[in-house]
């Protein structure tokens with residue numbers, strides 16, 4: 001149905017319809033006055049009324065009242081030729097007061113049955129406060145759950161501290177976002193569910209500038225803040241200690257190898273002293289690998305090529321055993337590319353390094369000397385003839401040793417080996433009171449080669 005006092009408006013539209021859609025578009029009536037229009041809306045029961053919005057004879061307020069009072073489904077299309085042919089469609093059942101106001105283009109005239117459905121503002125406020133409290137409570141709960149689930153492994157490096165702080169910041173953000181969505185979603189599903197007999201569509205809302213600004217500005221600030229904290233965090237984990245100890249790391253299919261420059265020591269186990277910054281220089285023999293000890297948190301790629309050595313600084317701050325893994329898919333055995341990481345005290349580390357150095361040396365006497373130092377032999381046995389807790393090593397080899405039972409032995413290889421492995425077997429005369437002093441576990445701690453090296457060392461002290 002088309003309503004306009006201007007006959008050209010209705011006729012023109014009707015012509016356009018027929019040209020476009022042929023018989024599918026049926027214009028059931030053309031009206032030209034207010035009374036005629038209202039009567040036709042009753043009698044013709046059209047699905048759509050096209051109204052000439054520029055027509056002064058058709059009183060908009062009166063027409064709107066009539067439109068809203070009816071309960072039969074009906075749509076109205078307001079067409080304004082002056083507004084560049086602009087057209088707005090309203091649905092009788094989904095029309096909101098604000099839309100009605102738009103329609104009239106006049107303030108304070110909205111008076112529709114629909115308005116009764118909108119609860120007073122104060123109630124709306126109370127609902128928001130209630131949901132806000134729920135969101136906060138759930139956030140705290142989810143956050144506590146995430147923290148207590150111990151998702152993160154032990155924190156074993158200085159660099160892990162800022163990383164974990166940031167992780168907890170994320171946990172908090174995740175907990176809040178989850179709660180915000182969850183609470184409002186569940187509440188809406190219950191409070192605004194479709195009740196039996198309800199068939200209409202939801203309220204049509206088109207745009208809310210304040211809300212849109214809010215949900216643009218808050219995330220913008222959040223993202224900028226996170227970026228700033230992230231940059232500070234990164235800088236913190238990269239602080240340089242000029243005293244850092246260098247370890248050269250090589251990754252390969254599928255192993256890790258650790259070289260301690262200047263010592264000649266290369267190991268497949270990564271020994272590290274606690275509380276000292278380590279500068280790892282990472283490289284790869286073949287493909288890209290990635291050096292990662294989860295307990296230390298930060299990781300770095302190991303790339304093939306001498307000009308592509310990457311650096312990573314870590315300060316282990318807890319002793320213990322960890323594992324270095326490869327964090328870059330590098331072939332079939334990628335998953336098994338792990339090595340033991342042992343963080344020990346500075347003295348234990350020096351001892352280990354010396355032992356490794358000794359093992360790496362070609363000279364058995366030199367190896368034996370390191371072994372004697374590292375295993376504490378030299379704190380009880382001197383090399384210059386003075387008597388400490390036990391007899392001196394000087395001149396021992398090949399000498400005649402008088403034992404506590406008065407018998408004499410030649411201090412040959414066999415005698416010395418037995419003295420090391422089983423110190424209680426033969427007690428040197430004069431040392432009866434200290435017969436139980438020498439540790440008895442060297443036989444277990446040292447292998448044959450090492451015992452041989454000790455003998456060679458003692459043999460050299462003539």
Ligand code: HEC
Pocket residue numbers: 372375376377378379380381389390391392396401411416419420423424426427428431434435437438439442454
């Ligand atoms: C805590 C002190 C202590 C430590 C550590 C120790 N010893 Fe002894 N050692 C003794 C005493 C005391 C004796 C003499 C009593 C005896 O014969 O058991 C002795 C005896 C010996 C003898 C026989 C000496 C002789 O004159 O006949 C040898 C050889 C020896 N120790 C080698 C070693 C070696 C090698 C180590 C290190 C791997 C070592 N000891 C570590 C205290 C120690």
Ligand SMILES: [Cu+2]
Pocket residue numbers: 251252288289290326327328329330334337
């Ligand atoms: Cu790898």
